[in-house]
Amino acid sequence: MSSEPVIDVQQLNVWFGKHHVLHDVDFRVMPGEIRVIMGGSGSGKSTLLRHLLGLLKPRSGMVSILGTNIARASTAETLRLRRQMGVSFQGGALFTSMTVGENVALPLREHTTLDENTVRIMSRLKLEVVNLGGFQDLMPSQLSGGMVKRAALARAIVMDPKLLFFDEPSAGLDPVVSAELDELILQLRDAMRMSIVVVTHELESAFKIADTITVLDRGFVLMTGSVAEVRASGNERIQDLLNRRPRKIEVDTDEYLRRLTEVDAD
Amino acid sequence: MALDAIIKPINRLGRGSVSAIAEVGYAGAILVESLYFAAVGWRRGQPVRFSAVFEQMRQVGIDAIPIVLLLSFTVGLMLGIQFMSALGEFGAQSQVVIAVAKSVTREFAALITGILIAGRSGSSFAARIGSMNVSQEVDALAVIGIDPVRYLAAPSLVAMLLMLPTLTVLSNVMAILGAALYCSPQLDISPLVYIIQTLNALELRDVFEGLSKSVVFAVIITLVGVSTGFGVSGGAEGVGRATTRAVVLSITLLVVSDMVFSFFLNR
Numbered sequence: 001m002s003s004e005p006v007i008d009v010q011q012l013n014v015w016f017g018k019h020h021v022l023h024d025v026d027f028r029v030m031p032g033e034i035r036v037i038m039g040g041s042g043s044g045k046s047t048l049l050r051h052l053l054g055l056l057k058p059r060s061g062m063v064s065i066l067g068t069n070i071a072r073a074s075t076a077e078t079l080r081l082r083r084q085m086g087v088s089f090q091g092g093a094l095f096t097s098m099t100v101g102e103n104v105a106l107p108l109r110e111h112t113t114l115d116e117n118t119v120r121i122m123s124r125l126k127l128e129v130v131n132l133g134g135f136q137d138l139m140p141s142q143l144s145g146g147m148v149k150r151a152a153l154a155r156a157i158v159m160d161p162k163l164l165f166f167d168e169p170s171a172g173l174d175p176v177v178s179a180e181l182d183e184l185i186l187q188l189r190d191a192m193r194m195s196i197v198v199v200t201h202e203l204e205s206a207f208k209i210a211d212t213i214t215v216l217d218r219g220f221v222l223m224t225g226s227v228a229e230v231r232a233s234g235n236e237r238i239q240d241l242l243n244r245r246p247r248k249i250e251v252d253t254d255e256y257l258r259r260l261t262e263v264d265a266d
Numbered sequence: 267m268a269l270d271a272i273i274k275p276i277n278r279l280g281r282g283s284v285s286a287i288a289e290v291g292y293a294g295a296i297l298v299e300s301l302y303f304a305a306v307g308w309r310r311g312q313p314v315r316f317s318a319v320f321e322q323m324r325q326v327g328i329d330a331i332p333i334v335l336l337l338s339f340t341v342g343l344m345l346g347i348q349f350m351s352a353l354g355e356f357g358a359q360s361q362v363v364i365a366v367a368k369s370v371t372r373e374f375a376a377l378i379t380g381i382l383i384a385g386r387s388g389s390s391f392a393a394r395i396g397s398m399n400v401s402q403e404v405d406a407l408a409v410i411g412i413d414p415v416r417y418l419a420a421p422s423l424v425a426m427l428l429m430l431p432t433l434t435v436l437s438n439v440m441a442i443l444g445a446a447l448y449c450s451p452q453l454d455i456s457p458l459v460y461i462i463q464t465l466n467a468l469e470l471r472d473v474f475e476g477l478s479k480s481v482v483f484a485v486i487i488t489l490v491g492v493s494t495g496f497g498v499s500g501g502a503e504g505v506g507r508a509t510t511r512a513v514v515l516s517i518t519l520l521v522v523s524d525m526v527f528s529f530f531l532n533r
Contacts, residue, residue: 053409079311082411093406095398107410111311155410 004067006031006163006195007052012061014047014219021047023219025061031162034189034196036206039216040241045199048216049167052197053087054078066162083111086156086194090167092148094140094155100127101136104155111159126154130184146177150184157188164188166198170205178202182209203242207231215241292497293489296415300423303416312413318421326387326422327429331436333386334379338437341378342444345369349445350452359453363460364467366445371468372531375437376476377524380483383430384516388491391422392512395495396505404496419492426484434480438473475531482527483520490516 009027013020022044029035039045050056051063054070063070068081094103105123108114114122127133130150140148149169156164166185170178182205189196200206206213206227213230215222217237223230230238239245304314349362395418398404407414446460453460494512498504 053405055405055408075310079411082409085409087406087409089402089406091401093402095403095406096401106412110410110412 008064036210043216044219086161087165088152088156092152293493300420314420322425338440339444342441346445346448367464370441371472376479388487391491392495396498430484
């Protein structure tokens with residue numbers, strides 16, 4: 001296995017208007033690794049994910065996926081890259097006008113010249129992998145929350161990607177279903193040798209599946225380390241997150257007064 | 267304070283202008299990209315599929331035929347009634363044929379069809395793409411490697427460019443038929459003679475004027491609907507707002523561009 005990182009982010013800084021959302025983020029994922037990005041709401045984890053997916057282009061800093069610099073990639077290079085990536089979105093993002101089977105088959109239909117029989121067999125195979133065998137003719141609206149996530153996962157892996165992204169796998173699911181999904185992620189890595197990036201705020205699931213964890217807080221990477229290292233961390237913010245303690249908000253008086261009196265915030 | 271009263275409106279005007287220009291630019295980019303994908307997309311791995319275009323043609327065109335026919339017939343009838351009574355005051359009833367023929371082919375058929383399709387399809391473009399945007403389906407397309415403009419906008423644009431002129435032709439026929447049914451008894455001629463007189467009165471450029479307008483309307487309706495849809499934020503409420511905005515804005519632009527067109531084509 002090569003030792004080149006599949007994801008290499010260096011000194012990424014992101015601004016939304018006046019808000020500095022990501023500060024000097026360095027982020028590296030090696031082949032075959034399951035990396036969990038953990039952080040509370042507003043920690044910048046969704047913004048980081050959107051950069052990793054190439055949905056946002058970095059203005060400052062470098063994002064390189066599978067050796068391709070996202071900011072400099074041509075349209076053809078971006079297309080080639082996207083065929084090697086799979087993404088399962090938070091709400092599934094299944095196309096509501098298509099059946100589950102058509103959803104899963106879409107990447108194959110668009111990117112390959114396989115005949116209809118092969119496409120059908122391959123997409124059903126992936127549905128079997130996520131335990132949704134036989135559900136190909138249902139519409140997404142007829143599926144339960146857990147089934148939607150699994151169908152989205154089947155669509156994400158149908159092209160056998162090298163890199164899989166999973167946004168909030170356990171959000172909105174009951175504990176049993178979410179534990180099953182964690183199992184599935186582990187199986188996928190072992191069976192298909194993918195590198196997997198999971199964004200979550202669920203501690204239990206993070207500790208179960210992660211090889212390494214990156215903790216984000218208010219746009220800063222607090223630490224990247226193994227599960228044991230994160231658990232043992234002396235950082236107060238990380239311990240707050242692990243022990244579900246409300247964070248202490250320090251008020252900067254000058255800044256506070258400025259925000260109150262400022263005209264035309266944007 | 268006095269300075270504030272001057273600066274604030276200027277500030278608002280400036281921001282408004284910048285966002286309006288940005289929107290026009292965005293719509294322009296969608297137009298160029300759609301045409302690009304339609305022309306050479308298949309060479310770049312981003313083909314605009316015939317099946318998608320046909321599906322859109324059915325939705326924006328075929329499904330709208332009954333209502334277009336009904337409305338056009340009614341408008342034709344109404345024009346017949348108005349022209350009969352207005353021209354009757356001068357004893358110029360025989361001129362009704364030419365008045366109806368020219369006003370329908372140059373103006374009313376294209377405008378009525380355009381407004382109808384703006385209400386039907388412009389809103390549905392905005393709603394469909396808007397709700398896909400809200401549920402991250404547009405993002406999902408992008409990360410699968412399917413350009414959202416190629417997949418969602420280009421088929422709609424091609425379908426509209428083909429179907430709106432077609433519907434306008436149908437509308438021409440129906441409106442003139444409507445006028446013929448009302449006017450011919452009053453003019454003491456048969457409907458067939460009315461129609462023959464209409465065909466004699468019409469020049470090719472009259473029909474061409476209406477059709478060229480309908481092509482412009484097709485571009486306006488599609489771009490307003492699609493770009494409003496892609497710009498949706500703020501959940502279901504945002505989708506609702508976008509739908510309303512798409513209809514109001516496209517009908518406004520339709521009427522304004524119609525006026526501009528009429529001005530330049532009739533000088």
